[in-house]
Structures are given as structure tokens and as C-alpha cells.
Amino acid sequence: MAAVIPDPLDHHHHHAPSGLMRWLTTTNHKDIGTMYLIFSFVMFLSGGVMALTIRAELFQPGLQVVQPEFFNQLTTMHGLVMVFGAIMPAFVGFANWQIPLMIGASDMAFARMNNWSFWLLPPAAILLLGSFFVPGGATAAGWTLYAPLSVQMGMGMDFAIFAIHIMGLSSIMGAINIVVTILNMRAPGMAMMKMPLFCWTWLITAYLLIAVMPVLAGAVTMILTDRHFGTSFFNAAGGGDPVMYQHIFWFFGHPEVYIMILPAFGIVSQIIPAFARKPLFGYASMVYATASIAILSFVVWAHHMFATGMPAVGQLYFMYATMLIAVPTGVKVFNWVATMWRGSLSFEPPMLWATGFIFVFTIGGFTGLICAIAPIDIQIHDTYYVVAHFHYVLVAGSLFALFAGAYYWLPKWTGHMPSDRLGKLHFWCSLVFFNVTFFPMHFLGLAGMPRRIPDYALQFTDFNALATIGAFGFGLSQLIFLAVVVKCARGGKPAAAKPWDGAEGLEWTVPSPAPYHTFEEAPLVK
Amino acid sequence: MGLAARIAASTLLLVPAAAAQAQGAPARYNLQTPVTGLAEQIHDMHTLMLVICLVIFVGVFGVMFWAVIHHRRSRGAVAANFHENTTVEIAWTVIPVLILLGMAWPATKTVIAMKDTSEADLTIKATGYQWKWGYDYLQGEGEGIRLLSSLSTPREQIEGGAAKGENYLLEVDNPVVVPVGKKVRMLLTANDVIHSWWVPAFGVKQDAIPGFIRDGWFRADKEGVYRGNCAELCGRDHAFMPIEVHVVSAEKYAAWVAEHREKAAGAAADEAREWSMAELMTRGEQVFGTICAACHQANGKGLPPTFPPLDGSQVVLGDKAGQIDIVLHGRPNTAMAPFGGALSDADVAAVITYTRNSWGNHTGEAVQPAEVKAGRNKS
Numbered sequence A: 001m002a003a004v005i006p007d008p009l010d011h012h013h014h015h016a017p018s019g020l021m022r023w024l025t026t027t028n029h030k031d032i033g034t035m036y037l038i039f040s041f042v043m044f045l046s047g048g049v050m051a052l053t054i055r056a057e058l059f060q061p062g063l064q065v066v067q068p069e070f071f072n073q074l075t076t077m078h079g080l081v082m083v084f085g086a087i088m089p090a091f092v093g094f095a096n097w098q099i100p101l102m103i104g105a106s107d108m109a110f111a112r113m114n115n116w117s118f119w120l121l122p123p124a125a126i127l128l129l130g131s132f133f134v135p136g137g138a139t140a141a142g143w144t145l146y147a148p149l150s151v152q153m154g155m156g157m158d159f160a161i162f163a164i165h166i167m168g169l170s171s172i173m174g175a176i177n178i179v180v181t182i183l184n185m186r187a188p189g190m191a192m193m194k195m196p197l198f199c200w201t202w203l204i205t206a207y208l209l210i211a212v213m214p215v216l217a218g219a220v221t222m223i224l225t226d227r228h229f230g231t232s233f234f235n236a237a238g239g240g241d242p243v244m245y246q247h248i249f250w251f252f253g254h255p256e257v258y259i260m261i262l263p264a265f266g267i268v269s270q271i272i273p274a275f276a277r278k279p280l281f282g283y284a285s286m287v288y289a290t291a292s293i294a295i296l297s298f299v300v301w302a303h304h305m306f307a308t309g310m311p312a313v314g315q316l317y318f319m320y321a322t323m324l325i326a327v328p329t330g331v332k333v334f335n336w337v338a339t340m341w342r343g344s345l346s347f348e349p350p351m352l353w354a355t356g357f358i359f360v361f362t363i364g365g366f367t368g369l370i371c372a373i374a375p376i377d378i379q380i381h382d383t384y385y386v387v388a389h390f391h392y393v394l395v396a397g398s399l400f401a402l403f404a405g406a407y408y409w410l411p412k413w414t415g416h417m418p419s420d421r422l423g424k425l426h427f428w429c430s431l432v433f434f435n436v437t438f439f440p441m442h443f444l445g446l447a448g449m450p451r452r453i454p455d456y457a458l459q460f461t462d463f464n465a466l467a468t469i470g471a472f473g474f475g476l477s478q479l480i481f482l483a484v485v486v487k488c489a490r491g492g493k494p495a496a497a498k499p500w501d502g503a504e505g506l507e508w509t510v511p512s513p514a515p516y517h518t519f520e521e522a523p524l525v526k
Numbered sequence B: 001m002g003l004a005a006r007i008a009a010s011t012l013l014l015v016p017a018a019a020a021q022a023q024g025a026p027a028r029y030n031l032q033t034p035v036t037g038l039a040e041q042i043h044d045m046h047t048l049m050l051v052i053c054l055v056i057f058v059g060v061f062g063v064m065f066w067a068v069i070h071h072r073r074s075r076g077a078v079a080a081n082f083h084e085n086t087t088v089e090i091a092w093t094v095i096p097v098l099i100l101l102g103m104a105w106p107a108t109k110t111v112i113a114m115k116d117t118s119e120a121d122l123t124i125k126a127t128g129y130q131w132k133w134g135y136d137y138l139q140g141e142g143e144g145i146r147l148l149s150s151l152s153t154p155r156e157q158i159e160g161g162a163a164k165g166e167n168y169l170l171e172v173d174n175p176v177v178v179p180v181g182k183k184v185r186m187l188l189t190a191n192d193v194i195h196s197w198w199v200p201a202f203g204v205k206q207d208a209i210p211g212f213i214r215d216g217w218f219r220a221d222k223e224g225v226y227r228g229n230c231a232e233l234c235g236r237d238h239a240f241m242p243i244e245v246h247v248v249s250a251e252k253y254a255a256w257v258a259e260h261r262e263k264a265a266g267a268a269a270d271e272a273r274e275w276s277m278a279e280l281m282t283r284g285e286q287v288f289g290t291i292c293a294a295c296h297q298a299n300g301k302g303l304p305p306t307f308p309p310l311d312g313s314q315v316v317l318g319d320k321a322g323q324i325d326i327v328l329h330g331r332p333n334t335a336m337a338p339f340g341g342a343l344s345d346a347d348v349a350a351v352i353t354y355t356r357n358s359w360g361n362h363t364g365e366a367v368q369p370a371e372v373k374a375g376r377n378k379s
């Protein structure tokens, strides 16, 4: 176990730098995890402000709040900020904090690269958000940046491309670190098939990241050279093909949705058994299901492109392959329900969020299956139905699981119990307002409202008004979470080493809050 | 689709929302009332899928909520310890596969039907422009008709200065007209960026891709006016390029074709003659307003950097032939699309004359349709 030998430098610098320098130079996985989580929450709030501006414009038909150019910038940046700034870094933050604690390692394998992975993100965020202020404003080509529209954009597009390059680099380094940590630094006795499920899902996610982030970087680089260096990758007049961009983008884009959901599955698989006080049902089948989802995710990308006019054989293949993903996803849901069955359940905030996750995420799973049917997809593609679908899996899926995980591990991170009352209030407000916002969007999409429009026909008025009210409620509810975290970090009821009686795993064997250095002596797992 | 249709019909009773949708009123909860066989198949398939998903959903969450209510620690529930069962795992893998096969079968038939664009009675090419649609009737009755179709909702309604009309944002100046009961093949392409031609009641949504031609088809069974939108984000006025299709009887269609032919003959005679400066300026202002002002702005100042100003522009103040070439053929890798296909010689001549003699531009030069014609022949 050579890799477990602590970095000697670490001891020199131990508690030495303080203030800003501590955070700039830290190689400690807990410090870095905290920074990731704070960064992602800040980005979550800025993406949220964009979403609320969008919803304010859509409250009524007509143009009231913003002009169409700026509206398109907002929808584009909302997507980019939430995907690359909020959800992905939040999961990396969880990985940093929890993976070493859960496998009994002293830190991440490449501690200094870990620092660099994080510190790449703030410059990328500044490039991305700063692009609002350059001539022509931010890119308005949609978060998918489809050519040739993205080739037409102003300077903001170049800012977005460089931001994506930097964030991609950060993700790849983070992923390599996670793979090496999990494969090499597990405590003696922790076989792969004894690993907590959160580690398994992150291991598989890390492989996905390494495989597809370079593909995205390639796609946006081709846009960059089409824009400035006279190439014609996506310009038919020069022998290129605009649809090729979509193929490359979605070869990244579909695995990307699993990058954002597999770690969420992992968090939920930790929490459900803890509060059912019963071991996870079908551990092995959960691992296999995760791996099958990951493998299938590489061969279904063109289900985002049914309206481009593929040959019938292509449409049929991508339809069948996509439908197949419902099988391992279903297995996961069945396993969670079987874990709860005949358990001894209690509903503290982490469990509330995890149960809410299963319920609402599954709605998104079903609409995903409906979208997979090519002829139906041709009707609902690029409508609000799709907007509803992916917010059910990304907000009710990824985000709810992140909240579940935060309430579950906050005692370990801060040494205090998060407020039970506020946590429950946060959950119920979020659940209700989430559905008020996004459920009517299914109706809007079916009835024919296209997405990415600042103004709409009159028959869509009342559901849009309702969605806007829900969105403001949902946005404000997130301030409750901020209050919970601040209160919990400042003080509160002290947390025991194992604050949840049904919880299992090495992270609960160290004191709360977790000391700065843990598992310098590797624990023995029986 | 017999079974699917029957199940679909019976669930209309189960889903009160769908039943509440009055005949003819705009759709609110469900897919729009289909008027083609394909849209009908899609509609029924969606209902069938919804029912299957609802049944599974109620089953799974019935179990979960039973556990949530009855297996609580606060009710004294003691946890069991089972955590593995291979038979159960195999069952809930195999059964979903069988259900999926049942779903895939009708969908496969519809995919194949949607792709069969052979033996069309009428072929129309639709071209997406930022931000309007152009239509060319390529084959069948009405062959040779061309029209440019842009939003006719007045700006004041959008900006809140006037009450919004019934078909707010879903109305155009020149709608597409097709005969009822005839198979219409749509060829789709675009001039600048990707657009998507979508009429929900027909079940047709096909991307219009610059430099490529894709196709789709419909056979409308009922006369009426059907409306749709551009469905692919295409820049600023993506929300403002609707599609309006009038499905009319064979006689009305023949009359429409004849009327159009007459107008076109008159226009062709008009093209060839020498135009006066005043005539060119009047026509030019009108063309500029509908075609160019969206990007270059009515005051000629443009929206830099994507849309450059024309007021004081080197191109506009420079050689006539150069400007004619750019308007006809566009500028690669910029937002300036070729307009040679959409505009007649007289339109191009007029709009160029207008830009060369408006705002701060005072060249005093008039461009004649003949010069545009020469510019077309050059390349």
C-alpha cells in the first residue's frame, strides 16, 4: 500500500498557512471538498437567478421583462451554469469529502492535482459569467451550442468555449484522481464488492467522464476553428455537415446525463438502507445495473436527434437501444423499494429527500421512456415536454439526491446536527413548488409549446403563469437550505460519531466533525 | 393499431383532463387533435404508453407507500433482514423487457410509415430563413408557385401596445395552401442555421438543415387551418416564425393556384422593365422592412458584432456589383444568408437601391433588375 504513505510535505505545512493561503494551497480532501460544495452552491444560485428571469418573462404572453436576444442568452447560460457549474462540481465535492472516508484512505491519491482541479473552476466560472458583459453578450445558441447557430454568435461564444475547455480539464483530473483513489487506496479487507455503493457509482462515473469530456472539448474546438480559422467542419458550403456536430455533442451529452445521475443513485443507495435499518436489497445487482447503464449510455446518443431525419433503420436502432436503458434503471428503483419493504423506517430529512427522489425521479424516468419512442418524440422533441422531462431527472433527480446527501453527511462535516424542522420545511416546500413548476410543462409540451421561446401563443397562458409562480416558490425555498447550512456550521446540537443509528460504513467510525486528518493508519475491514 | 386505439379511447374516460378538451378548441392537456393518419397513430401510441406507465407507477409506488405507512419505526416495525433474491431480480429484469417489446412493436410500424415519402401527389420545398419560411411548390398541381411566409402579428401586440389577437404569434402573411386528402411530401432545407418545420396536428416535425435536404410527409383528412412553430432554436426571433397551413377542397385549391399564376405572370412582366428611382425606393423600403430590418435594423445601424450596420458601410457605399453579389449569395461563416432564392430581381434591385440612398448613405445610384439578373448569371 505504498500510495497510502502520507505526503511528507503535508506534515511540514500542516496547520501552517492560514486565511486565504490555507484555501489556495490546501491539498486536504476535506478542504477541497468544502470548496467544491461552496462553489457549486454559488453557481446554483446564479443559475437560479437566470431561471427566475426566464420564468418572469414567461409569466405572461408578450415581451415584458427581457428582449429575445437576452432571453436566449439566459436559457443558454442557465443550462451551462447548472450542468457544469452546479451539479457536476457538487458531486465532485461529495466525492472528495466522502470517498476517502468511506474506503478508509488518508486522502485522495493525487492530493496536489486535486487542488489544481478545484482552482481551475473559479477562472472558468468568471469566463462564463463574464461573457454577459462582452460586446454582443453571452452565447445564445442554447447549452447544446448547435452549429451553425453557434458559429454565428459573438465573442461570448469564445468565452464559453474556453470555459468549457477549462471545466473539462478540471473534470478529467478529478475523475482520474477518483479512479486511482478507489482502485489503489482502499483499506485492507475492503474488496471491490464490499465497497459502499456511492464509491461504486462514482468509480463508474469517473470512467464516463474520462471517456466523454475530451469529446466535448473536441466538438467545441471544432466550432472555434470554424468561427475563426476558416475550417468547415459544420458548414455544408465547405464540405462539412451541421448534423455531425450534433452526433459528436450527444456522444458526450448522453453519458453526461448519467454523469449527473449515477452518483445521485449512489447517495440514495447509502441513505435508504440507513433509515430502513435493513441492508440494501440486491447490492450486486445494483452494481451490475450501474455498469450496464454506463455501457448503454454510449450507444443511444442519437435519440436526441430523431427530428434531424435519420434513416428508418437508424431511428429504430436508437429507439430500441434507448428503451433498453429502462431495464437497469427499473432494477434500481425496484431494489430501493425492496430495501424499504419490511424495514423499520424513519423519516429524518435525509430519508425524506431520498424517498422524494425515488418518487419524483421515477416520473422523469417514465417520461424518458415516452420520449424514447421515436414517433412520439418527433411530436414532443424541442417542446416543454422535454423541458419537464429533464428537469424531473436533473432537479428531482440529481439535486434532490444532493440535498439528501448534504443532510446525511452534514453532521460528519460540521460536527452539528442540521435542524430537523428546517430540513423538513425545505423538503416539503421544494417538493410542492417543484411539481407546481414542472408538472404543467408536460401539458404545455403536449399541446405544442416549443422550448426556448420568450413569447408564446395565448392558449399556453395559464400553465405558464402557474409554472412561474412555482419557480419563484422553488427558488425561495432554497434559501432555507442556505439557512440550515449556515446554522449547522456555526453551532447546534453536537453530532455523535454515528448520528444516524442505522448508518453503516467507515465514515461513521471517525469522530464528528471529521478531524483534519483521518485514517492515517488504514483501518481493517472484516 | 386497433388495440392501441381501443385502449386509447377507453382511457379518455379515465383521464378527465383529456376528456375536458373540447372538440376544435386549442389543445391544453394533450397532443393536438390529429388530422392525419400518422398524427393519429402517434396520439394513440402516446395514450397507450401513458396508461402502461401509469399502471406500473401505481403498482411500484403502491408498494413503496405501503411500506412508508406501515413499516415505520414509530409504529413499532422491526426490520427484517432479507437483502437478496436472485429469482426476484431475474423476474424484474425479464418482465420489463417483455413490456418494452410490446411497446416497440407499434412504434416500429409508425416509424416505417413516417419514412415512406414515395408516391406523393404534391411536393413542396420549405426553406428556413432567419426568421421566416419560404415555400416552393416543386411538383404536382401548383408547380412553380413560390411564396415567402412571415409572422403577421403586429409588433404592438407583442410589446403590449395592443390587445393580442386570437392567433397571436401563430399567423402569417402568406400561408401554405394544400388540397385535402392528398399526400404532400415536404422537402426541408435552410438558408442560414438549423430550423425545424413542425405542424403538431399533422405529426410532422422535420429539421431544416442548411446545405442538406430532408423530407417528411402528411395527408390531411380534414379541411381547416393548422398552425405550428419553428421548433429548433434559430437565433433571436425563433419564437416569431410560425407555420400556417390551409387545407382546402380540390376546387378551392385549383382556384388558389390559378390566382397565384395570374399574379406571378404580372410580376414577371414587371421585372424586366426599367424602374424609376422613386419606384425602387418605395419597393425597397418595403422589402427592407420585411427581410433585412430584423438584423440590420430599420435605422440601418445593425446589431454589431453579429449584424453589422449598413449606414456608412463600405460594401453599401462601394461597387454595386459587389453588394449585389453579397445579397444574392450571402457571406459564408457569417449571419448574412443568400437571398437570391427568396427574392426576385426587382426586389433585390429595389432593396439595394434603398440601402444606397437611405440614412447617411447618399450615392444617388439606382440599381436596375437587369443588373441583378447579370449578377445571378455570373456565378
Ligand SMILES: [Cu+2]
Binding pocket: A253, A254, A257, A300, A301, A303, A304
Ligand atoms: Cu440522451
Ligand SMILES: [Cu+2]
Binding pocket: B128, B129, B131, B194, B195, B196, B230, B231, B232, B233, B234, B238, B241
Ligand atoms: Cu427557425
